[in-house]
Amino acid sequence: AIAALVMGLRGLGAVETYNLVQIGSVALVFPLGVAALAWLITHRRFSRPAAATSAAVAALATPLFPGLPFVEVMVAATPSAVGNGLAGLVAAVVVAALADRRLVPAAALGLVGIGGVHPSAMVTAGVFVLFWWLFEGLWRPVRGRLRDVVVLAGIGVAGVLTLLPQVLTVSEEADDISAFEFQIDADRAATWGKAVTLQVRHVQEWGIRWVLLSLAVLGVIVMLRRLVLWPILLWGGLLVVCVNAMGVFGNWTGGVLRAIGSVYYNDPRRIGVVLAIVVAAAVGVGVGVTVQALAGWLTRLIDPITDPDGRGADMARVAVALAALVGVGSWVVQASPEYAVAAGQNQRWGRMVDDHDLRAFRWLADQPRAYSGVIYTNQDEGSGWMYATDGLPSTARHYLPPGETAPLTTFLFHAMDRAGVDPDVDAALAELGVTYVYISPPNYWGFQKPNEHLLRLEDTPGLVEVYSESQVRIFAVRAAFTEEELAQVTADSPFPPDRRTPLTRASALYGPE
Incomplete structure (x- = not known):
């Protein structure tokens, strides 16, 4: 719809419009989706400043992951990238609808929107919500277990029924989709290592981002400390599916995991996109919560007598948040042009249509x-x-x-x-x-x-x-x-x-x- 509007307003051709909208859309959806996922992780167990800082840092950090979005631009997997990039945002709206029923239509339409762009995105959003409910919402319900289940089920059914013709059409091609093979010639230890370090197809050309992974580990520690377990379990589930896509397990679990992974063509790169979204959200949580904890330590140094209204504490929280964002932003400015050039010019220029x-x-x-x-x-x-x-x-x-x-x-x-x-x-x-x-x-x-x-x-x-x-x-x-x-x-x-x-x-x- 946006592409059609751009074509009409600018009078551009289809290819030029597609290229512009492709780059612009993925540049928007990944930060939005990752930020929403970071909010979903933090909004119940952490302070509002910590949740806000985590979401902002997570959004800003997405260009540091080659798969978010540069590899997807390189291979022109735009529908999958746009849909799955927004999955975290749709999942956040679905969960928010439990507290505010006015969001139910928006949540259902969100599922329809991303599912219409690419069917796998609806599954991704559903998996996010499922893990949140199983390991968070079920034990700490918003308005009661039964009411929460009814609302979640209603949103899901509304989305699926609206897209039923598309769902049925895709199901007819299930055999063709599940037949895709992207297994690699590597032992089991190597496939686990590649999945953990996000070194899937194409992404591995940029090498391992050790600093990012370290910040993600910091986020895991923060989540474990507050017993926010569902994102860690979600990451573990996606990791197993990704490993199985690179080399099928020899027992019955291999077939089950292939059936699950077929939603993503059993392509480690596509599964790796969802993995990277979760890891990017963990980076945001690790940095956001840590810097706000630092701000809390700074506020204790402020004399309550000279600052009775708490303005110094507020300023400290804003200052550390801005410092974190400036630091991540500077990192992005230095690193992302390398990814962009490699994914755009070097991969495409003069290779197909000249x-x-x-x-x-x-x-x-x-x-x-x-x-x-x-x-x-x-x-x-x-x-x-x-x-x-x-x-x-x-x-x-x-x-x-x-x-x-x-x-x-x-x-x-x-x-x-x-x-x-x-x-x-x-x-x-x-x-x-x-x-x-x-x-x-x-x-x-x-x-x-x-x-x-x-x-x-x-x-x-x-x-x-x-x-x-x-x-x-x-x-x-x-x-x-x-x-x-x-x-x-x-x-x-x-x-x-x-x-x-x-x-x-x-x-x-x-x-x-």
Whole structure:
């Protein structure tokens, strides 16, 4: 909704708007969600200044965790990041609704909101509330155990029922989702170590943040001292699920934990995001409660006779809170640019869609039959962005192969070079309605190997090469056009394959290749 508003007000394209909103949204939701979780941990057992300072420090510390949000930006997991980033805030509103029933509609809508962005986020918020209730609310109810249970159940049912069509749709894909594998070649001790230090996929490229982990340990000590156990148990549960995702346990617990982890595709990186949220909240609690304890010690040095109204105590609490925030903020200013550059420029710049692709998209959008059929693209190369930039109907809009859900597309992935020779290939092209084939190497991910069936199409009888600039190759499917149309497309090409020299008329339009 925000992206649509930005597009309308600024007149930007879909891709530019997405990039801006992606970065802006995750920059907002993680501090909000972590701060709310820190408040949820502290608001019942600690003073209001301690709770406020903990929430503020936790929010400010989130950029110190590479997974909050830089890795999620790097891998473009925006729906998951936004939804799970707000899970702590929604959980806090749900718990607050126990004391103030006017918040019940907001709590239910919060579940609907994050669940609509990504289904796993609703589960994350539910797990936060479940652990709080089992190990805190059940023993210290807000308005009585029965009343609290009724309110919590009502909020949950309202959220689930509202999103029931989406829940049912996702449940139909449960087998595909649970089939994802992200296990690593490491012994059990190593997987435990990686999970505890948050060294999951991609995040490990930045190394271990020992100071942050030490502050989180301080937060654990603070929580143990006040017997706030549910966040520690929550962290322990997530830790076990994360370890199992990296290497499945050999007994029956492995299957159970995989079923739980399937909500997050059994991806250690996605589970690691939720783990990092809990750890970041613990950092806020450790620093916030400690500095306010220091403020309490300072107030005892103030002579009550000279300060009968307690203004010195208030000033001391504000001073130590500001000092903590300034210190964390300075740390963020020094550390976060490194994460941002690595996640943004170094990971993306020139790796998928560049000026050659954008120029080819625009040209293809003006050609005959570009919109009357589909344009076959190699999903490994990211060319599916043509759908977002120019509305071109590409066959692949994600980097993973479609597999069993699109058998004809998968078949052509391994047989396109037999077009015009193999009747099965021609039949698949006709049934899919393929009019053009768009190839633009290299692949994005290292595990995606070059596909010779798509890189050697110049001499394929069933295809006609009509565009060739730098890495971009565009072929027209011969059977989809008349000879006159093929001649028109070839004549209109600013980069005809038979005249790839700086003297083509394209150089006058775009400069030398």
